[in-house]
Amino acid sequence: NITGFLFLAVQENHSSEPYRNVLKTPLKQTATSHSVLTEIQPDCQPLTTPPKPQKIPPADPWTPTSNLKILISAASPEIRSREQRRELSNNTSQEHLSGDEYEKSHPSRKEKSLGLLCHKFLARYPDYPSTENDFICLDEVAEKLSVERRRIYDIVNVLESLHMVSRLAKNRYVWHGRHHLFKTLQALKKVGEENKYTQQMQMIKKREYEQEFDFEGERNEETARNLDSSEHSEMPFVELPGMEFHAASVNSRKDKSLRVMSQKFVMLFLVSTPQVVSLEVAAKILIGEDQLEDLDKSKFKTKIRRLYDIANVLSSLELIKKVHVTEERGRKPAFKWTGPEVLPESQDTKLETTSTTCPPPVSESIPSKEQCSKKLFPLRGKQNFTRHPSLIKLVKSIENDRRKIQSAPTSPVKSSASTDQNVSASPSKMAQVPAIAKHQLEGQSKKVRVVKMELSQSALECALSLPEAVPKPEAPLRTASTQQPALTLPSSAGPPSHSSVSPVILPHTPPGVPYAIYLHPSQTHTVTTYSPSFMLQPLPCTNVTGLKSINSKVLNKVTSEEGDNQTATDDPTKPLTAKERPPIKSETSPQRGLKRSQALQENNLIKRFRSDDKSLNTSLTFFPSGYLIPLTQYIHDTKAGSADKEKAGICSSQRAIYSSPIAGVIPGTASELKAVNIPAFHITPLNIMLSPTSIGAAPVASNSCLNSSNTSSVRNPSPSVLSFTLQHVGLITAANPALQHVPAPSQPENVSHSSENTLLQEEKFPNILQNLKLQFTLFFFFSENNFLCSLQPCVPRESQAQTATEHFFRTPGGPNTGSSLSANSDGTDRTSQGPLYIPQRKLEVSED
């Protein structure tokens, strides 16, 4: 009948045209023809082009759920309004016709976007269908949404990659909604880790740096080698245990790329610390393996196109959101993970969290249930990697100062994740926390208290675990590594036995003991250290991963960038801030000079750094990686030096410090930065202030932390304790497990509380950190008997979050700290940052 007729006609049009040079993309002509036809025959719906203008505006017949509209509008308000306007005008004007020209006005391209289409699609099905019998007929859907079938495939394929649907038979799919989503994500994360995606990303970024910055000077074979080494055979399609082969019969086994690509893409988010993935990097990784440098431009382009398709769907699912990463080279499109945080493989402990995490309000019960079965993949397997060795190496190298850093072949990160021990520490955990907490930001005072209590406990625990004195950096590391298991384990499913370990080890470190912070390997960049004396020096770090040569260069570069780049901010509001970073007189300048420094320079720096430390008595050493290591040789008097308040601020790279498996991690976070190549620094610097004996601090400590529970003061607030505490406080998920496991040293009651509290903390922090992309400063105060720490976010993104943070860690009247930092009145204002504030400029996330 007519419809058919139209269809044919259209087709013909296309087919006939092709010979000439008719472009594939429907030109206006085509459109025109459609419209004409349409007008003639009002009924036709098969055509892709939405014939009836009215259709859309009036009422969406197909969507029973009114939500859809909301969603859509939410998705693109502007567009909506604009469109509507247009439509109205058109309608009015549109009487019969002449207006063939109106043509394109209607179907603005956006209206046809995959994202919007996906929203419509999703609106038709519940997030958590009660029955598993929700079937989807592709034809039907396509028709209802008035789009070509082809487009539906695009959507369904990615949904399938997340196991939100599964193919039943030809043209038929089953709708699962988000029931399996979390499990799927866990599985994906795991696979991603196994594939060393984190490392790969790192490598790519490094390469980029090298290229743009460094001449080819050293082509690193190493890099290439490493890449190759990761001989990840193409991973197939990740399936969930429960539903592996739904339609075995009908299924074509050939795992199509879109599906797999989608999974890989998601993996990147789950694995990367900042949780921001730029298209460029993603494309490279996905193209992957081939590894040939040949910039197959077309291939790359195609990949990007596909990624956009996938990203649009994922965005509709609200798993990611588009952002822009600003780099020196300009801004690059990227996406940020906004979905639930996925814990490594935690077990039931985290169920609640996870369930809560699920965005949709729907039933929370469901998820938890499913999560129980998490044994998707057997743990054992490749977990042999040890990150410890690598760490150790780093340490040594540093010590030697001359040495280059060698990185372990395997990325520590991954290993940690995979490894049973380390699991708990993984950064990801932190991240996930966020969602949960939001509800309770308000009653903070109470919470604060609780938290503090927890901290103290945790600290104690930590303290116990830590080794006392370490003569040399190495020693600390080792000890740390050794210990890690104990601390870490608890969080993970680790056998109880491990947990038991915690208690004894460290009696107490002397109060002022310096420590080294080990940054997460992935972060490797330069680390800046503030010595008590206020000197700021960059430390080049190698990354564990093993790109030594690269690292050095990169690091240097980064450093330089830091200074300069920050200055140049795209965001007009905050440009200046960058400079402030070194409130203290810093020696930044030297750093800048470093641009692409040679090994020599590095060495020198290191050396210098060390020497300074010693001379200054600075106890603080920063290492990239994630561990906090107490250093034995602490000289307490000096630090105090000029003022009590002096602090040694450390700017860590964006991510700040990650927790060591053992120690806590300080998640620092700046999440997004990382994704970009940009050195973390810029983005989220972490400042740590240490004062050996700070007056102000002491009071605080006594008040809040310890006292709450009665525990008057911690026995010996050892620095190690502090560090741990901080970590716990801050952020680390790892902490949780630990806390829980803790035997409850002193007060049982507290313990119980603590657990609760812990949750709160975590939630809040992670949220803040991630959402805000915060930059925050940690202040530590040590007194002989007490230690105090405060965490202040430098960049407020969301008022609430920020607020929460402040309360949490408010410094007592601490001189500089509280005031300056807390200064940010509301989250929005970035400029207000105190002197310490370090601008994060590099990554700017543009909210949509």
Added chain:
DNA sequence: CGTTCCCGCCACCCG
């Protein structure tokens, strides 16, 4: 002009 990404040709593959 660069980014985003829609459209639909056409190769596969399966029944």
Added chain:
DNA sequence: CGGGTGGCGGGAACG
């Protein structure tokens, strides 16, 4: 061999 799938890339729309 017909029809479902979906890779793929041109080039339009958008900013």
